[in-house]
Amino acid sequence: xxxxxxxxxxxxxxxxxxxxxxxxxxxxxxxxxxxxxxxxxxxxxxxxxxxxxxxxxxxxxxxxxxxxxxxxxxxxxxxxxxxxxxxxxxxxxxxxxxxxxxxxxxxxxxxxxxxxxxxxxxxxxxxxxxxxxxxxxxxxxxxxxxxxxxxxxxxxxxxxxxxxxxxxxxxxxxxxxxxxxxxxxxxxxxxxxxxxxxxxxxxxxxxxxxxxxxxxxxxxxxxx
Numbered sequence: 001x002x003x004x005x006x007x008x009x010x011x012x013x014x015x016x017x018x019x020x021x022x023x024x025x026x027x028x029x030x031x032x033x034x035x036x037x038x039x040x041x042x043x044x045x046x047x048x049x050x051x052x053x054x055x056x057x058x059x060x061x062x063x064x065x066x067x068x069x070x071x072x073x074x075x076x077x078x079x080x081x082x083x084x085x086x087x088x089x090x091x092x093x094x095x096x097x098x099x100x101x102x103x104x105x106x107x108x109x110x111x112x113x114x115x116x117x118x119x120x121x122x123x124x125x126x127x128x129x130x131x132x133x134x135x136x137x138x139x140x141x142x143x144x145x146x147x148x149x150x151x152x153x154x155x156x157x158x159x160x161x162x163x164x165x166x167x168x169x170x171x172x173x174x175x176x177x178x179x180x181x182x183x184x185x186x187x188x189x190x191x192x193x194x195x196x197x198x199x200x201x202x203x204x205x206x207x208x209x210x211x212x213x214x215x216x217x218x219x220x221x222x223x224x
Contacts, residue, residue, distance in 0.1 A: 001189070001192050001193075001196070001201065002192075002201050002202055003129075003202060004129035005129055005131065006208060006209070008129050009124070009129070015079060018078060018079060021079060021082060022078060022079075022082055025082035025085060025086065028086065028089075029058060029085055029089065032054060032058070032089045032093075033051060033054055033055075035093070036050050036051075036053075036054045036092075036093055036096050037050050037051055037054075039097075040097065046097055046160075049096075049097070049100075049160070050096045050097050052101060052104075053092055053095070053096040053097075053099065053100075053101065053103075053104040054089065054092055054093075054096055054104075056092075056101055056104040056105055056108060057088040057089060057091060057092025057095075057096070057104045057105075057107055057108035057111075058085045058088040058089045058092070058108065059085075059088065059108065060088050060104070060105045060106075060107070060108025060109045060111075060112065061084045061085055061086070061087040061088020061089065061091065061108040061109070061111050061112040061115075061141075062081050062084040062085050062088065062112065063084070063108075063109060063112060064084060064087070064088070064108065064109040064110065064111065064112020064113045064116070065080055065081065065083060065084025065087060065112035065113070065115065065116045066080065066081060066084060066112070068112065068113045068116045068117070069116060072116075072120065080116070083115070083116075083119070083133070083137060084112045084115075084116070086137050086141075087108075087111045087112050087114075087115035087116075087137055087141045088107075088108035088111050088112060088141075090111065090115075090137060090138050090141035090142050090145060091107050091108060091110070091111030091115075091141045091142070091144050091145030091148075092104050092107055092108055092111075092145060093142070093145060094142070094145050094146045094149050095107055095145055095146075095148065095149040095152065095153070097160070098149055098152075098153040098159060098160050098161050099149065099152040099153055099157075099158065099159050099160065100152070100157070100158030100159060100160065101158070102152075102157070102158045103148075103151075103152025103153070103157060103158055103159060104152075106148070106152060107144070107145055107148050107149075107152065110144055110148065111140075111141045111144050111145060114140055114141070114144050115136055115137050115140050115141050115144075118133075118135070118136040118137075118139075118140040119133045119136035119137065122136065122140075123135075123136055142177075143177050146173050146176060146177050147170060147173050147174060147177060149169075149173055150166060150169035150170035150171075150172065150173040150174075151166060151170060153169060154166050154169070203215065203216070
């Protein structure tokens with residue numbers, strides 16, 4: 001609805017500052033422990049399992065992304081490692097209280113691989129402009145993690161949910177993903193339409209060419 005950035009995908013648009021991106025990834029990683037453990041509403045016997053699953057999922061996401069990037073591009077990048085950690089964190093979030101460490105490892109690895117392919121292959125084939133790769137990481141990683149929760153929650157695979165059928169739970173997870181996708185799409189479409197009607201969604205062409213730092217705020221991020 002917003003439209004592609006000017007020059008996309010022909011002009012190079014690397015991250016603004018790789019060092020700040022790495023610092024931000026580290027801060028996000030630490031904060032994710034509070035996010036996942038805090039979702040339980042308090043400390044309990046499951047809190048330790050949630051914490052270790054969160055860590056294992058993030059590390060496995062790095063490994064999955066790293067080897068996929070190495071295989072596809074012939075090198076490993078720092079930004080890729082940060083993205084892999086985020087992919088693993090996103091994927092393990094719906095599963096962290098219901099799977100064992102082995103399940104967290106598998107989910108993180110598959111999220112690292114799947115999110116890398118979404119960011120580098122799916123986005124270009126479909127032609128959409130996802131500036132921060134929100135769908136490629138959060139969307140695809142969340143879908144993979146949510147569906148695989150139904151697989152690895154069963155006790156036979158080290159899961160922590162008793163008396164559950166893998167097939168029925170996977171179906172329930174898919175239904176949840178489909179409902180969430182539909183709800184978010186419709187709600188976002190309505191909200192963006194209202195915002196566009198009231199204030200507009202996109203900066204004017206001249207402001208976009210100048211840059212929003214100067215055009216909207218009359219200041220520069222860097223003066224030297």
